[in-house]
Amino acid sequence: DAGVIQSPRHEVTEMGQEVTLRCKPISGHDYLFWYRQTMMRGLELLIYFNNNVPIDDSGMPEDRFSAKMPNASFSTLKIQPSEPRDSAVYFCASSPGQGINYERYFGPGTRLTVT
C-alpha cells in the first residue's frame, strides 16, 4: 500500500495568493482528516470527512479555509487568500474509522510558507 499521498510536499507563495493542498487517502479508509502543525499550536485538527461528507469543521480557522472531498480517493484544502500566519505543515490523515479507537495514518505533509 502506498499510504496517504499528499502534494505538493513544499509550497512557497506570496500573501494574498490562493493555495491548494491535495490528499489521496489509503484505499478503503472511510475517514479523512486535515491537521495543521505549528510550533506554537502543535497538531490541530481542522476538519474531517466521513464517506466524503464533512462532519466536523469546527477547527477550520476562518472563512479563508475550505476543504472538499469530491470522491473517496481525493481531498483538497484551499486557503484563499493566504496570509503569513498560515505558514505551517499541513497533514492529511486517513482512518478506517472515526472513533478514538482507530489509529490515524498520516501523509508526509505539505510544508507551506507564505511570505
Place this chain on the structure above:
Amino acid sequence: GQQVMQIPQYQHVQEGEDFTTYCNSSTTLSNIQWYKQRPGGHPVFLIQLVKSGEVKKQKRLTFQFGEAKKNSSLHITATQTTDVGTYFCAGGRNKLVFGAGTILRVKS
C-alpha cells in the same frame, strides 16, 4: 474543551540513559494512543492502550495507562540515537485530541 497535557516539552539525554514522557487529562479517557514523529517526518502510530492499568511493551519502549484512565506514560530504556523525535500522546472520550508532544534529543 477536552485537553491532553504532555510533559516535559523537551528532553535532551545522553545515549544509554532512560527517557520518560507523561500524558495527563483532567477527564477520564476512553483510550490513549502514542505516536512518534521523526524530525522532518510525519506522526506514526506506535500503540494504543484501552484498559485501566494496562502496560504494553515494544522492545525498549514501555507504555502505561493509569488506573483512573486519566494519565499515561511512555518510557524508553537505554535510549539510542534512533529514538530521536517527538512523541505525542492522543486520547479522548469522543474525539481524539493530541498532546503538544515531547521532543527527545539524544547525545551520542
